[in-house]
Amino acid sequence: MFSLHKTLGGVHPPQCKDTRDCPCTWIEPPSKVRIPLNMHIGAPCTPCVEVGDHVYIGTLIGTGEGLYAPIHASVSGTVTSVATEKLPTGATAPVVEITSDGKMENDPALEVPTYSTKDEFIACVRNSGVVGLGGASFPTWFKMQAPAGKKFEFVVVNAMECEPYITSDYRQMIEHAERVIDGVVRISRALEIPAVVIGVEDNKPEAVDSLNKAIAEKGVSDLVEVLMVPTKYPAGGEKVLIEATTGRAVPAGGLPIDAGCLVLNVTTVSRVEEYFRYGVPLVRRTITLAGDCVANPGNYRVPLGMSVRDVIEATGGLVKDPKKIIMGGPMMGRTITNIDCPILKANNAILCLDKEAELPEESPCIRCGxxxxxxxxxxxxxxxxxxxxxxxxxxxxxxxxxxxxxxxxxxxxxxxxxxxxxxxxxxxxxxxxxxxxxxxxxxxx
Known part of the structure; x- marks a missing residue:
């Protein structure tokens, strides 16, 4: 159904995937979380809670209009602050602070969503609060709407995870392959998209085997295909992956829909399916904690709004002071100077680096090409x-x-x-x- 196509450029940085065999584990929830209401591309949400309100996991705390994704409480407890603040990223947005009661109780009002039409399905995805979890943070429900005169022909699932260090997507495929496959089948059928391709780098054969096993068990090989793509950074770039798996090129200034593709990160798919199974919106994030300064590198499930400091301390702390802390991977991530900043929906890694952080001084361009x-x-x-x-x-x-x-x-x-x-x-x-x-x-x- 699908075949590999050659793409331009690319490099081969060291993989550093030392946490690939570390199962995703829960960590002790923090005493408080601080949840910014701008965890998506689009205007920040408007707070819909006030100081003193009691909330549960999954309680709606921020909503909006147009291009947005609703935001929900990630712990149960009391709202202790609702204020507009300047965030470490430089953006200004409302922040809801919740002091945990330690019970981590789900909101009794949560229920498994149902749908019977495409529009109802997309509305459910919007209510889930899911955004692009590969780092883009584009509201997933908005992406699922094909503009007038255009239609989706393929779902392209980005399971490449080509950034060094990060293994959270890999663990998703190993531990929840069945949920990933159910998710893509649900999405393709609800949106009436006839074919799905899952692109996985060929340095992850175990993930490919896990996904193929789930496809065979569910009997959906006529709909879903896993394609092993040569390991090369940035093979997981949206436009690069579309060309590699479908042979189609996204025009300059265009979007994946211009090539007939809906591109979704593999963990995004898994979280969408999780919402349809259990009714719990996106309130946590699986991140890779790695680097030569970390006492216990691994993959951890973290409540949204938990500070980087709390994550590091809850996992055993540091063995030495890092010269650089990066949210995301070393190629496209952002260096942070304030470790009290919160974990956001789009964060997939925290790297604490010492020796690896040293960069040579710049010198003039030699026009080598x-x-x-x-x-x-x-x-x-x-x-x-x-x-x-x-x-x-x-x-x-x-x-x-x-x-x-x-x-x-x-x-x-x-x-x-x-x-x-x-x-x-x-x-x-x-x-x-x-x-x-x-x-x-x-x-x-």
Missing amino acids: RCVRVCPLGLMPYALDPASRRHDAVELDELAVMNCMECGSCAFTCPAHRRITASIREGKAVYRGEVARLTQPAKEA
Whole structure:
């Protein structure tokens, strides 16, 4: 049904998947959680609880309109603060603080959702609060709506997990393969999508076997196929994976729907199915805790809003002070300086690094072209880097800066150790600001 197709560029960073054999385990819940209401792409939710309210796990605490995902309490207890704050990410959003009562009780009002139409199914997914759990945090229900005149032909499940260190998706496939398969079958049938392909890197044969076993047991091989994709970073990039598994290219500036694809992370699929089975919305996150400073690396189930500090302490602490702490993987993750920041829906890892955090000093670009050869989208990073540093919006437009997926392959391969990805990220922000400035008068008129 599906076959492999060649893709551009890519690099081979060290895998460092030392936690791949660590089962997902629960950790002691914290005394309090602080849940930001902007854990998705789109406008922050509006609080629907007040100080003094008693909440349970799954109680709705933030809702909205348009592009949003509802947010629910991750512990049972009392709301002790509802305030708009500036977060460590630099964004400003309402934050709901809940002091736990230690009981971790589910909301008695939770019930298993039912649906009979496509629209009802999508509404249920919206109520689940599930977003893209591979890091994008795009509301899943919104992604499931095909624009007028377009339709989904394939569900492409991203089970690549190509970032070094991270193994939370891998454990999902090993421990819950049956739920993953039930999830993709449910989604494809509810949305009337005729075929599903699950892309898995070929360095995860155990996960492939686990998924194929579940497919055989459920008799859905005519609908779902697992495709082993050569291990190469960033093979898990949305556009890269679509091309590798279907042979279709997403046009510049386009979306997966333009190639007839609905792309979902494997853990996203699992969480959607979990909601339809038990009625509990997205209130926790499985993360990989790793790095040479961590006492007990592993994969842990963490309530949303639990601080990084509490996660580290609950898992045994650190063996030495890290030089860098990253939320996410080393290629696309964000360095944090405040470990009291909360775990969000899109967080899939915490890396505490000492020796691995040391980076050589930058030197001038030598125009070797390596960054061009490894770019999976055929861009010219060596030119985007200086244009971004100069804040040259015109040149950034000519170089298609917004097509960059910020995978970090260019910076990884650069012999001059240029911080190319960081500067392009800044350049994209400059470009967005300039576009907003130029289009504002037209909107007001």
